[in-house]
Amino acid sequence: MCTTQPVSARQPDLSESSLIPVLDEIIDSYCGTRGALIPVLQSVQNLLGFLPAPALQYVSRELNIPYSEVAGVVTFYSFFSTVPRGTYLVRVCLGTACYVRGGKEVLEALTKELGIRVGETSEDRLFSLEIGRCFGACGLAPVVMVNNTVHQRVKPAKIHELIEQYRSEGMQEREVQ
Ligand code: FES
Known part of the structure; x- marks a missing residue:
């Protein structure tokens, strides 16, 4: 990752x-x-x-x-936010290509994994969840962006693993602060 x-x-x-x-x-x-x-x-x-x-x-x-x-x-502009965001801004693409290749299922898996809905931030302030409308990587759909990192051909079954990596990275960062 x-x-x-x-x-x-x-x-x-x-x-x-x-x-x-x-x-x-x-x-x-x-x-x-x-x-x-x-x-x-x-x-x-x-x-x-x-x-x-x-x-x-x-x-x-x-x-x-x-x-x-x-x-x-x-x-x-969707990149502006008037509410505090989590350490990791998770954006699920729901543009046409991503939607037809399972973007909605990826979003469902993320809401379940993070325990938050679109527009919300997790209680530990590690994650915020938002949706996007095409990140210009349609050939690699479905796409999820975490901060500035693009994750391609994301499968709902892999969401837990993906989020766990960020979770442990985020917790380690906090420990050294
Ligand atoms: S529709 Fe998702 S990257 Fe273009």
């Missing part, structure tokens, strides 16, 4: 006093850049793991972009 670097399981400090200097630094680095909103949001999410409402409000104010527009961008 390929491995990816898990993001920290620790909760980021979301107090205003911690958030503002960090957001200022990110916003300043895009000062004068046209279309700065999306890269700013990406940087904030990379840092915090998700986009909390106070951060969105601050970005809206500082970039002088209406909050409704900022919220609209966050809603439109």
